[in-house]
Amino acid sequence: xxxxxxxxxxxxxxxxxxxxxxxxxxxxxxxxxxxxxxxxxxxxxxxxxxxxxxxxxxxxxxxxxxxxxxxxxxxxxxxxxxxxxxxxxxxxxxxxxxxxxxxxxxxxxxxxxxxxxxxxxxxxxxxxxxxxxxxxxxxxxxxxxxxxxxxxxxxxxxxxxxxxxxxxxxxxxxxxxxxxxxxxxxxxxxxxxxxxxxxxxxxxxxxxxxxxxxxxxxxxxxxxxxxxxxxxxxxxxxxxxxxxxxxxxxxxxxxxxxxxxxxxxxxxxxxxxxxxxxxxxxxxxxxxxxxxxxxxxxxxxxxxxxxxxxxxxxxxxxxxxxxxxxxxxxxxxxxxxxxxxxxxxxxxxxxxxxxxxxxxxxxxxxxxxxxxxxxxxxxxxxxxxxxxxxxxxxxxxxxxxxxxxx
Amino acid sequence: xxxxxxxxxxxxxxxxxxxxxxxxxxxxxxxxxxxxxxxxxxxxxxxxxxxxxxxxxxxxxxxxxxxxxxxxxxxxxxxxxxxxxxxxxxxxxxxxxxxxxxx
Numbered sequence: 001x002x003x004x005x006x007x008x009x010x011x012x013x014x015x016x017x018x019x020x021x022x023x024x025x026x027x028x029x030x031x032x033x034x035x036x037x038x039x040x041x042x043x044x045x046x047x048x049x050x051x052x053x054x055x056x057x058x059x060x061x062x063x064x065x066x067x068x069x070x071x072x073x074x075x076x077x078x079x080x081x082x083x084x085x086x087x088x089x090x091x092x093x094x095x096x097x098x099x100x101x102x103x104x105x106x107x108x109x110x111x112x113x114x115x116x117x118x119x120x121x122x123x124x125x126x127x128x129x130x131x132x133x134x135x136x137x138x139x140x141x142x143x144x145x146x147x148x149x150x151x152x153x154x155x156x157x158x159x160x161x162x163x164x165x166x167x168x169x170x171x172x173x174x175x176x177x178x179x180x181x182x183x184x185x186x187x188x189x190x191x192x193x194x195x196x197x198x199x200x201x202x203x204x205x206x207x208x209x210x211x212x213x214x215x216x217x218x219x220x221x222x223x224x225x226x227x228x229x230x231x232x233x234x235x236x237x238x239x240x241x242x243x244x245x246x247x248x249x250x251x252x253x254x255x256x257x258x259x260x261x262x263x264x265x266x267x268x269x270x271x272x273x274x275x276x277x278x279x280x281x282x283x284x285x286x287x288x289x290x291x292x293x294x295x296x297x298x299x300x301x302x303x304x305x306x307x308x309x310x311x312x313x314x315x316x317x318x319x320x321x322x323x324x325x326x327x328x329x330x331x332x333x334x335x336x337x338x339x340x341x342x343x344x345x346x347x348x349x350x351x352x353x354x355x356x357x358x359x360x361x362x363x364x365x366x367x368x369x370x371x372x373x374x375x376x377x378x379x380x381x382x383x384x385x386x387x388x389x390x391x392x393x394x395x396x397x398x399x400x401x402x403x404x405x406x
Numbered sequence: 407x408x409x410x411x412x413x414x415x416x417x418x419x420x421x422x423x424x425x426x427x428x429x430x431x432x433x434x435x436x437x438x439x440x441x442x443x444x445x446x447x448x449x450x451x452x453x454x455x456x457x458x459x460x461x462x463x464x465x466x467x468x469x470x471x472x473x474x475x476x477x478x479x480x481x482x483x484x485x486x487x488x489x490x491x492x493x494x495x496x497x498x499x500x501x502x503x504x505x506x507x508x509x
Binding site for chain 2: 043299325371373374378
């Protein structure tokens with residue numbers, strides 16, 4: 001009797017976490033982890049922060065050293081692209097012609113950066129940021145006397161702006177909304193982020209889009225749709241991501257804003273699971289499907305998918321959480337909101353030391369904190385419990401948030 | 407030769423409290439959990455944030471404020487990433503009212 005083979009496509013945080021969890025939970029069949037990048041699984045947050053600034057070596061970003069996978073009998077197929085899944089034959093086809101048979105398959109192919117489809121986008125010096133090599137290229141261009149334009153000021157734009165300013169690079173950010181991070185955090189918090197960047201000398205251009213890049217042999221200038229010309233040495237494009245779900249095409253797996261999975265990370269095709277950025281996952285607390293782009297989700301959902309695969313399923317219902325470090329400001333967010341009817345703030349926004357709670361129907365749906373990690377962490381159980389919260393108690397810093405969960 | 411040094415009084419800490427002290431040149435956090443005390447490196451092994459300043463104690467787990475790395479204060483083990491290196495723990499004892507740590 002041959003051993004079961006579990007194949008994971010995506011040697012990243014979600015895929016790596018799944019592979020390690022399979023072994024930790026006692027799976028003794030074959031585990032194969034396929035990854036397009038030549039590196040073992042690594043986390044991406046440092047790529048816009050400490051790694052970009054040259055403060056931390058790449059080794060610190062690895063989920064585990066390569067030797068750990070070998071020690072656990074996890075086969076790493078790195079620098080290899082999975083080209084097709086044959087769900088009828090239960091095979092994964094790889095570039096180069098090899099096929100791997102699977103008994104169970106986990107798709108953890110992550111996100112793909114959206115591209116700016118404008119003239120000049122292929123000019124040398126127009127970078128985006130996803131892989132460690134991208135961070136190396138950006139770092140190679142940065143420094144005093146250099147000018148960077150950031151196209152887009154979401155989380156990537158904001159974090160890269162901060163890191164570049166800290167390296168002495170001049171930075172201009174072009175954002176089509178009226179401020180940074182408005183969609184993610186709302187107008188009030190956006191204003192605070194804007195102020196933070198202005199204080200650190202970032203030039204901000206809002207309500208304009210990049211119309212084209214110009215330059216001879218490399219990018220030399222950005223031109224906006226308002227006709228504004230911004231000279232630069234390089235550009236970092238951060239205009240959002242899409243789930244990289246195309247591998248599931250033709251398999252019968254439902255794809256809608258990502259690979260659709262239930263709270264056990266199962267797709268609608270038996271034996272095929274998905275985890276991480278690529279998923280649109282049914283969330284028991286939020287009571288609908290959501291797609292997130294968080295480090296914590298990749299790590300935890302990858303582990304949850306592994307437990308489902310080996311027959312120890314528990315519903316994946318983590319309260320989503322992420323951080324964003326910009327300059328010396330530690331921003332954290334917990335929960336998931338798409339709309340809210342009131343906000344309550346504890347602490348002092350001007351001093352950038354506060355928690356803002358987003359409520360709907362009197363219940364805290366999410367919270368964002370600037371330099372108040374402890375209270376943000378304590379909000380998580382409030383969000384999970386879904387209880388009605390007294391705004392005065394939320395507002396009062398002397399109230400221990402843990403006591404508000406009845 | 408490591409020796410016990412008096413760091414502070416037991417009454418200095420309430421249940422669920424953590425404070426950092428410099429002991430023999432090392433920043434050490436002391437946590438009180440009920441009537442037991444634990445001593446460990448105050449510096450998170452992920453990005454060197456202070457565990458006691460803004461971090462949280464959840465039972466015997468200390469949670470770093472920066473990115474929520476979790477450590478077991480009884481043995482320094484990493485309970486949750488992104489940290490992947492344990493923190494050092496130190497012997498601590500109560501002599502009368504004095505908390506003493508061996509560095």
